Amino acid sequence: MLSLQNTRYFSVARKKHIEQNATSPGSFSTINTPINYLRPVSKERNVRTNVVGIFMSTSTGNTDQAAECIRKHLVSHTTNHANLIHPTSTTRAEIDATSFSQISQNVETSVVFDVGDVQVKDMKAYTGLVVGAPTWNTGSDTMRSGTCWDDVLEDIRALDLKDKKVAVFGLGDSSHFSENFCDAIEEIHDTFATTGAEMIGYVAVKGTNDIHGYTFDHSEAVRDDKFLGLPLDEDNEFDYTEGRVKGWTKQLISEGLQ
Numbered sequence: 001m002l003s004l005q006n007t008r009y010f011s012v013a014r015k016k017h018i019e020q021n022a023t024s025p026g027s028f029s030t031i032n033t034p035i036n037y038l039r040p041v042s043k044e045r046n047v048r049t050n051v052v053g054i055f056m057s058t059s060t061g062n063t064d065q066a067a068e069c070i071r072k073h074l075v076s077h078t079t080n081h082a083n084l085i086h087p088t089s090t091t092r093a094e095i096d097a098t099s100f101s102q103i104s105q106n107v108e109t110s111v112v113f114d115v116g117d118v119q120v121k122d123m124k125a126y127t128g129l130v131v132g133a134p135t136w137n138t139g140s141d142t143m144r145s146g147t148c149w150d151d152v153l154e155d156i157r158a159l160d161l162k163d164k165k166v167a168v169f170g171l172g173d174s175s176h177f178s179e180n181f182c183d184a185i186e187e188i189h190d191t192f193a194t195t196g197a198e199m200i201g202y203v204a205v206k207g208t209n210d211i212h213g214y215t216f217d218h219s220e221a222v223r224d225d226k227f228l229g230l231p232l233d234e235d236n237e238f239d240y241t242e243g244r245v246k247g248w249t250k251q252l253i254s255e256g257l258q
Helices: 012-021 062-080 092-096 100-104 120-125 149-157 184-193 238-254
Strands: 051-056 108-114 128-134 165-171 198-200 230-232
Touching (some): 062 108, 062 238, 120 149, 149 184
Parallel strands (some): 051 128, 128 165, 165 230
16 A cells, blocks of 8 residues: 655745635635645756656656556666666567666666646657556536646647657555546546657446456546556555556566666
């Protein structure tokens, strides 16, 4: 189970998002979104090149904790299973002849960023991206996450991320919101797809050998019996989270995230 931190923080960007939307009658932000948790602004302000960028936004802290879990397992996989990496300019023999430590130095991650605290243009500097969002605005066609993602989707669509590998994860509730399970994954996925990015990390609804399957009624994030990313349910299936993340990060590396 991903435990939440006892201390809660508010980022400037997220506070601004809440205040801007609070004036709208029937605003989702004022009715449905818990705002007791917001990530502290990251101290890592300089963009690092040649690493995978991890971006999320959260209201309760679950998406943040999931992102940290993903980061932990990405580092673990790249360190311990470097032979899974497939650099386009490196043959299998060359990989086998290279020490694990030397290879793993080329597959690092950033800290976990709240997307509301960065400039979206900085995403272009990373070798690949892992992005995550909850689904609070259930049943909506747009602005489904109810977080700072809603404020930056249009700016992201204007980016040129051609051939950059991007993977999406999402948090949802497969019991109380079974008709809209992790719908925001689709919106985030399609937004990045418009930039020319190569979308990876699809997960079969029935699961895989490494990822436990899912039970729900409907999700906009499913196409051809696969989720467009990794769904996680901390409300009802927290005991599967660690295993799902471990299997998914292994999959991302096998699909060339580096």
